[in-house]
Amino acid sequence: MSGDRRVYLREDDVHLVDVRCGSTGPGWTPPRPAPVFGLVLLQGGVLRGRVDGVEHVLDSASVYVERLGAEQQFAHPLGPDAFTEIVLSAPRVADLLGGDLAVPEGLVMVTPELSLAHRMLLARARQGAEPFELAEATARLAALVFARLAPDRADSGRPASAAARRRLADDARAALAAEPTIGLTALSRAVGASPHHLSRVFSAVTGTTLTAHRDRLRLARVLDRLSGGERDLAGLARELGYTDQPHMTRAVRTTTGLPPGRLRALLTSPETAL
Structure with a gap:
């Protein structure tokens, strides 16, 4: 699918994209083979799809599973649409389906858990979450979809x-x-x-999640370095994989209630020594 695309995650095996489709015409798009394996989750509205000649209604309570090579067309009966697209590599799809690359046909009806996972992922992406967190959350969301699509195969791994x-x-x-x-x-x-x-x-x-565990490890590294009197906070942020120093400061303040500079003062003060 095409449109105004904002890519939040681009890794070898998965892309996470926020799409605003500008098409307003009532007719069908020209038929073309799907270029990727993907999951399309509408954020609102209605989209009509024609896949290998079979028509479907797509809405925010369903997930369209895009199968590589399937001939597809789309129509926008209510005007422009917004949707989240998760593009998956063939190995990632096979992994989610117990090692078999054949993707079953049909839509996936969303559960409250799946709907919340989608919205939380989108919110964190728009808030600038790190790639590690987005990759883990995207993997969990894709797994929820495939567990609904083919539960026996999704559990086999x-x-x-x-x-x-x-x-x-x-x-x-x-x-x-x-x-x-x-x-x-x-x-x-x-x-x-x-x-x-x-x-x-x-x-x-x-x-706990991998993301939360990783963040705890990074916080421990920050505290250890601050205890040693570290003053190059920008360099420390880069070394530990934070986006920048303000990102590290926000993370530390959220966890401890104090910014790095104040923590350094407390941790190096003679009055705090045992």
Whole structure:
């Protein structure tokens, strides 16, 4: 689909795009094969789709699963539309479907959980969330969609035992401790699991998301460096993978209630020493 596209996440296996479609004509777009595997989640309004000759009504209570190569046309009966598009690589689709790349036809009807996950992802993207957080949230949302589309196949990739799940979570924790700035895709490759499976297993084993765990590790690094009197806050922010110094300051203040400069003063003051 085309339109005014704002790309929030662009990785090898997944793109997250906010689209404003400017088409206002009542007729159908010319037929063309779908160029990608994708998930289209309307933010409001109604979109009509014709996929391999079969017509569908798409609305904000459904998800259109775009199958690579399927002939598709669209019409905008109520005027311009806004939607979220998640573009997935073939390996990522196969992973979400138990190793089989064949994508079942049909729409996915959204659940309250899926609808909230979509809106939360979109809100965090618009607020400027980091790629790691967006990648994990996008993986969770895509997994929810495919679990509705093909539940038996989506469940087939679960680790076989509690011990295997613990090992995977431990491996991820070790990798993050060694390099808290690592991206989600690189982390997944390092532990030999897909982002979707890694995120799901990590949350189940530890009770927290990969993003939250990574943020705690980075905060610990910040506090350690501030305890040593670190004054180059801009350099520290770059080193730990924050967007910039203000981003690090907001993250630290949100977690501790104090900005880095004040924390440094407290942590290096003789009166606070044991």
